[in-house]
Each structure stands twice: as structure tokens, then as C-alpha cells.
Amino acid sequence: MYTQSLDLPGQTPAALASVDTPDKRQAAFDARMAEDAKIEPMDWMPDAYRKTLVRQISQHAHSEIIGMQPEGNWISRAPSLKRKAILLAKVQDEGGHGLYLYSAAETLNASRDDLVDALHAGRAKYSSIFNYPTLTWADVGVIGWLVDGAAIMNQIPLCRCSYGPYARAMIRICKEESFHQRQGFDALLAMMRGTQAQRDMVQDAVNRWWFPVLMMFGPPDAASTNSAQTMAWGIKRISNDDLRQKFVDATVEQAKVLGVTLPDPGLVWNAERGHYDYSPLDWDEFWRVINGDGPCNRERLATRVKAHEDGAWVRDAALAHARKRARRDASAKAA
Numbered sequence: 001m002y003t004q005s006l007d008l009p010g011q012t013p014a015a016l017a018s019v020d021t022p023d024k025r026q027a028a029f030d031a032r033m034a035e036d037a038k039i040e041p042m043d044w045m046p047d048a049y050r051k052t053l054v055r056q057i058s059q060h061a062h063s064e065i066i067g068m069q070p071e072g073n074w075i076s077r078a079p080s081l082k083r084k085a086i087l088l089a090k091v092q093d094e095g096g097h098g099l100y101l102y103s104a105a106e107t108l109n110a111s112r113d114d115l116v117d118a119l120h121a122g123r124a125k126y127s128s129i130f131n132y133p134t135l136t137w138a139d140v141g142v143i144g145w146l147v148d149g150a151a152i153m154n155q156i157p158l159c160r161c162s163y164g165p166y167a168r169a170m171i172r173i174c175k176e177e178s179f180h181q182r183q184g185f186d187a188l189l190a191m192m193r194g195t196q197a198q199r200d201m202v203q204d205a206v207n208r209w210w211f212p213v214l215m216m217f218g219p220p221d222a223a224s225t226n227s228a229q230t231m232a233w234g235i236k237r238i239s240n241d242d243l244r245q246k247f248v249d250a251t252v253e254q255a256k257v258l259g260v261t262l263p264d265p266g267l268v269w270n271a272e273r274g275h276y277d278y279s280p281l282d283w284d285e286f287w288r289v290i291n292g293d294g295p296c297n298r299e300r301l302a303t304r305v306k307a308h309e310d311g312a313w314v315r316d317a318a319l320a321h322a323r324k325r326a327r328r329d330a331s332a333k334a335a
């Protein structure tokens with residue numbers, strides 16, 4: 001059974017908690033970092049380490065939850081029962097990822113209510129990519145192939161993150177994301193083997209999503225405010241630009257198998273670098289989107305807030321049930 005408190009062999013989770021002076025605690029933490037060991041919830045950690053983990057993990061959780069919307073929009077319009085069942089399972093997985101990640105943030109003493117409030121009030125970030133619309137069924141396939149493909153590329157290194165609960169959550173998430181990526185590719189392949197109209201629909205979706213997907217990896221390294229510190233702490237393992245490049249190199253080959261054209265005339269093999277070059281991205285668009293002014297930001301937040309409000313009775317009922325069970329257990333013990 002998956003658990004956030006799972007210990008891995010060779011680790012001594014409580015060791016830092018037993019070191020008693022601030023200098024010694026910091027030195028013990030630094031030593032942990034130097035030997036690339038895990039930090040666990042009960043360990044002492046610098047406030048800034050805790051804060052940046054809560055920032056990144058909660059943004060990640062919000063992305064998973066908001067990320068249910070663009071595809072959820074297509075569940076009732078999936079072209080067959082098979083595709084509908086796959087899509088339902090996938091959207092449910094994203095909800096589950098959000099829950100593991102909120103749980104991981106809670107191990108850092110963050111309150112889930114506060115994190116959710118910050119999202120609903122527009123104070124918290126979530127991935128830029130989910131502020132773009134899903135106009136056709138091909139968009140659902142492209143989200144699987146490209147968005148989940150980019151997410152895996154970014155998230156595999158997080159399985160080795162220095163904070164134990166986040167790293168362990170990422171192992172399961174990456175396995176599920178891998179299924180998501182393949183189902184997207186499979187849906188697109190079926191369309192590419194279909195009619196000309198279907199092929200055109202796939203190409204149109206790829207044209208619209210390609211550049212926003214490349215921006216998912218975050219700003220260029222030179223403009224990445226958090227990278228230097230999070231890499232020094234072993235939270236992030238590979239830089240934004242390096243992950244983006246790995247994704248481009250892998251995806252060009254997949255596009256050939258699919259038979260689609262990636263919409264960038266600057267995408268050419270550079271033998272000297274051993275990588276594909278690609279055209280500069282529109283970073284003004286990126287900052288506009290993450291600052292709340294993308295094509296769907298307002299709609300995504302309004303839908304999320306409404307879903308939360310509509311679900312209040314479920315949370316109330318679950319709490320009432322838990323209270324009733326606790327009372328019943330207490331009186332059974334007393335008897």
C-alpha cells in the first residue's frame with residue numbers, strides 16, 4: 001500500500017531531529033545534501049527549503065487538479081465507449097495525483113485549506129499549459145502525447161528529489177503519466193490512419209499546442225529565479241532548458257512515426273551540438289499566461305471554485321460520518 005511515511009533502506013529519517021543546536025542542525029542538513037540522502041518530514045530542515053518545497057509541490061498539485069478540466073470537457077463527447085473509458089480513468093488519475101501531492105505538502109506542515117484558498121483566490125500558480133482551450137477531440141490526444149510527455153520528462157528527475165515524500169509520490173505519478181502519454185499517442189495514431197479530415201484535425205491541434213508545451217518547462221535558465229537554489233538542494237535535478245531540449249529531441253522522432261509536422265521552421269538537427277535547434281519562444285505570452293491573462297485562466301478558476309463550492313456537502317457528510325464513527329469507537333472502548 002502506498003504511504004507517505006514509507007522509509008527507504010539505508011535511511012535514518014529521525015537523525016536530524018535529534019541534533020540540538022542550530023549550527024549543528026544546519027551542518028547535519030548540509031551533510032545530508034552533500035551525500036545526496038533523503039530528508040524526511042520529521043527531520044530538521046531550513047525554513048527556505050520547507051518554503052520552496054511547499055511552493056513547488058502545491059503548484060504541482062494545483063496543476064494536476066486544474067489539469068482535469070481541459071480533458072474533462074471531452075468525456076461526454078469522446079468518439080467511442082473505449083475512448084471514453086480511457087479518458088475517464090485518465091482524468092481520475094490526475095485528481096489522484098493532486099491528492100498525493102497535497103498530502104506530500106501537508107507533511108511539511110502546510111494546511112491543505114490554505115493551499116486551496118490561495119489557488120481559488122488567484123494567489124497560487126499552476127501550470128501555464130492548462131490555460132489553453134481544447135477545441136477538438138485531437139486536442140485530447142495531443143494533451144496525452146505532448147503535455148503528459150513533457151510532464152514525464154520534467155517529473156522523472158523529481159523521483160530522485162531530496163525530499164522523501166515528494167520523491168515517492170512522483171514514482172507512482174510518473175508510472176501513470178507514462179500510460180497517459182501512450183494513450184494520447186495511440187489516439188492520435190488512430191486518427192492519422194483515418195480520413196484526411198482527421199489528419200488535418202491532428203495537425204491543427206499539434207500546431208496550437210507545440211509552443212505552449214515547450215513553455216511548460218519554465219522560463220529560460222537565465223530567467224529562472226528558483227533553479228540555482230532548488231538544484232543545490234537536490235529538489236530539481238535538471239535545468240528548465242536542458243529538460244526542454246531533451247523533450248524536443250525525443251519528440252521530433254515521435255512526430256515522424258505519427259506523420260505530423262512540428263510547426264517550427266527553425267527545428268533543425270545541429271550536428272555540432274548533437275541536438276535539435278528550435279526557434280525562440282514567445283516569453284511575453286508565457287508571463288501573460290502565468291500572470292492570469294491566458295485564453296482560459298478565468299474560466300479554469302471559476303470552474304474550480306464552483307466545483308469546490310458544489311462539493312461542500314460531500315466534505316460535510318464525510319466529516320459527520322468520521323465524527324459518528326469516532327463516537328461509536330469511543331463508546332465501544334468505554335464499554
Ligand code: 3HC
Nearest residue numbers: 060063126127128148151215216217218224225226227290
Ligand atoms: N506554469 C506556471 N508557472 C511557471 C511555469 C509554468 N509552466 N514555469 C515556471 N513557472 C513559474 C515558477 O513557479 C516561478 O514562480 P514562483 O517563484 O512564483 O513560484 C517562476 O515561474 C519562475 O520559474 P522558475 O524556473 O524559477 O521556477 P521553478 O524552479 O519552480 O521551475 C517548474 C518551474 C519546472 C514548473 C518546477 O516548479 C517543477 O518542476 N515543478 C514540478 C512539476 C510541475 O509542477 N509540473 C506542472 C505540470 S503538472 C502536469 O502537467 C500534470 C500532468 O497531468 C500533465
